[in-house]
Amino acid sequence: MKREELIKKWLDEELNPMELKAFNALEDHDDLVKLSDSVKRFAAPEYTPENELQSVLQKIDHSSTSNNSWVKPLIGIAAILTIFFGISYYNSTLDTEINTLASEKTKIELPDASDATLNALTSLKFNNNRWTNKREVKLEGEAFFKVAKGSRFDVITKDGIVSVLGTQFNVKQRENLFEVVCYEGLVAVAHGDNYVKLNPGDSYVILDGKLIAKEKETQITPSWLDNISHFESMPFKEVVAEFERQYNVSVTIGSMDTTLLFTGNFKHNDMDLALKSITLPLNLKYSLKNDSTIVLSSE
């Protein structure tokens, strides 16, 4: 027991001179000292706090900017949300565009109770989102509008702007022809410098840049809604152009005056009959070259 006490005190360097003597006299004293000395060679590698502190401070500096570990994921989420809202906003500002093909008619409902019927080869654009602020459609081709009562409603065409306040009217804008017919209510047409107000039955027709006077319209809706194209004193080429649109064919006209005025109808659902309707009054002959080409010639 005495031995253990001595060794313990020696380990803690607490031996007094008397005890030291006793410790030195231990039989395994040399072994103990040798072990103790040898163990010293297992010392930890050199460690200099000053150098280590420098590198820790550097690392802290580096990490302190991105110290808040929640910032990064938050930035990610913010970016995703931004993109998402960006795309949805972009989509919402895009115009809705509706196109009809040749010999196709379609009826669409505009964002309010208004609706529009598109004739063949017509394109109509409007913006769903801005509709409450601005009732505005862009039209190329021919369409019949039934406009719900409310604020100003504009139909913008290449040739002019047609504005209304709840009414029914037809707008036809083709290559050389711009025709507005009012069926109900009051329609204003701005065409170049002209500004005309149309009462029910009134028409506004511009043909090859010239204003054409037209009789009062007696029908309550345009005839094309009933699959009949009706012409009154129209140049024959306009009739042929409409025929091409309705039947999706191309019509070749032989030597004849295409500015001849034509008054009459043709139906949209019977090509043979329709051809007869437009050729007989002018003493023309027609022949089908192939499925999509028709040749007209004078007798």
Added chain:
Amino acid sequence: MSDSLKDNVCDETLFSSVFNRYSKDLHNFLYYKFGERLNPKDKVQEAFIKLWQNCAKVKPNKAKSYLYTIANNLMLNEAAHQKVVLNFQKLPTKSHTNENPEFLLEEQQYMEKLQKALSNLTDAQRTAFMMNRIEGKKHREIAELLGISTKAVEKRIYGALKKLRETIKEI
């Protein structure tokens, strides 16, 4: 401990002084306990960086035990525990020596035995023993660093010594 007036270690000069006071002991503690393989220097750095990041929550007088706990956990996280083999310094090789070759060989064998014996100690025994023998720390100082009683330190160190001698004799 004059700086216990402050209630955290977020001040850089205070942090530096804490570093200078504890880092070396912490490093050597980690080295004796876990050996060199798990890079005790890096663990010391990591522990201090953690201390800095959480400086607002750590009082200066708790910093030491905080550091030891963090560093110890970092080590334990790293890998399943393996036997720790400490390296001993080679004696400076002399071009000529008057010690006879037999003595040199015995010396070498003794060191290798000691190395094995050290690996056979428990982590707790080895750490306390090395701190005492190599650093020359008193039992009381070690007890304070490890957060255990002086009696426990004495037991560990004496136990280590006993076990070392037995192992060396057996080999």
